[in-house]
Amino acid sequence: MKFFVDTADTKDITELVTTGLLDGVTTNPSLIHKAGRNFLDVVREICGIVDGPVSAEVVALDHLTMMREADVLRKIADNVCVKVPLTVDGLKTCKALTHEGTQVNVTLCFSPNQALLAAKAGATFISPFVGRLDDNGFDGMQLISDIRLIYDNYGFETEILVASVRHPVHVLESAKIGADVMTAPPSVIKALFNHVLTDKGIAGFLADWEKTGQKIV
Numbered sequence: 001m002k003f004f005v006d007t008a009d010t011k012d013i014t015e016l017v018t019t020g021l022l023d024g025v026t027t028n029p030s031l032i033h034k035a036g037r038n039f040l041d042v043v044r045e046i047c048g049i050v051d052g053p054v055s056a057e058v059v060a061l062d063h064l065t066m067m068r069e070a071d072v073l074r075k076i077a078d079n080v081c082v083k084v085p086l087t088v089d090g091l092k093t094c095k096a097l098t099h100e101g102t103q104v105n106v107t108l109c110f111s112p113n114q115a116l117l118a119a120k121a122g123a124t125f126i127s128p129f130v131g132r133l134d135d136n137g138f139d140g141m142q143l144i145s146d147i148r149l150i151y152d153n154y155g156f157e158t159e160i161l162v163a164s165v166r167h168p169v170h171v172l173e174s175a176k177i178g179a180d181v182m183t184a185p186p187s188v189i190k191a192l193f194n195h196v197l198t199d200k201g202i203a204g205f206l207a208d209w210e211k212t213g214q215k216i217v
Contacts, residue, residue, distance in 0.1 A: 001175045004052075004183035006163070008035040008042050012186040013049050024052035026105070026127075026163070026183040028083070029059060040076065047077035055105045055125075057083035058093070066093040074102050081105050081124060086114050091121040098122035105161065110138075112146040119156035125181065130174075131164035140164075141173045148178050168192050 002023040005016055008031040016022045025046050032039050043056045054077070058069040066089060070082045074097075081103035084090040094104045098121070105125040106118040110133060118126045128147060130140025147160050159180035165171060168191050174182050 001179060002052075002159075002181040003189065004055075004161070004181055005189060006031070006165070006183040006185055008032050008037075008046070009186070010042070010045050010049060013046060016186060016189060017049055021189075022050060022052070023181070024054065024081075024183075025050055026055040026083070026161075028055075028057050028107070040072070043073065043080065044076050047079050050079070052079060053081040053103055053105075053124075054079055055081045055083040055107075057107065061085075061087070061089060063089040063092045063096075066090065067096060070097055070102070083107050083127075086118060091117060094118065094121040094123050098124070107163070110143070112143065112150055115143075115147040115158075115160075116150055119151060119154075119158040123158045125159050125161040127161045127163040127183075129164035130162055130170055131166040133164075134166070140170070141177065144174055144177050144179055 003021055004024040004026050005013060005022060006026045008027045013025055032042060035042055047054050056073045058066045060066045060069050066084060073082050074080050082097055083105040084093050086106050086108050094106055097104050103124040105127055106123040107127040109115050109126050109128040115126045128143050133140040133143060144160060144162055151158060161181040161183060162174040162179045163183050165182055165184035165188055167188060171182050171192060
């Protein structure tokens, strides 16, 4: 499963890149607002930090304006993936951009039927929001299972990009289901490293090593 980070904080992105585990980045208007910087500047900087796809979202609601905004975004760098909402106009834009060879991330997916439409429109990625579904009394992981089944049934190449990931269990369940990608805040990705027995084991090894009085260098 590919690991994307969901942030516009270039410091966090740079830190995660050094682990060798980061495959891409997703951003949205809320994250850009939180960063407090110029949108295009942030996207350009992120594209220079990571080699993989960097999702940059259009903000227009009509097809023609989406296409104009997408044209600006995809000129920033070759690894820009244009992000569009799962609406009629969003899918029109997805179809057009895909036909022109541009990667497209269709976002704000909350149902299997929506995911089916995105795949038929040629989306590179579909972004189902599992955390927001859980928050509203639905089963986010069931949505991932349903999309996986539908895509496998018909051989769709659209990748399932699990979004709105709130905790490590979402990552685990997504991997077990067979999602292609997950995107999570830096804090969730860093939490994947943590286990009390790992910490305890390291402490024990170091205590025993100190008793030997030896050094490696």
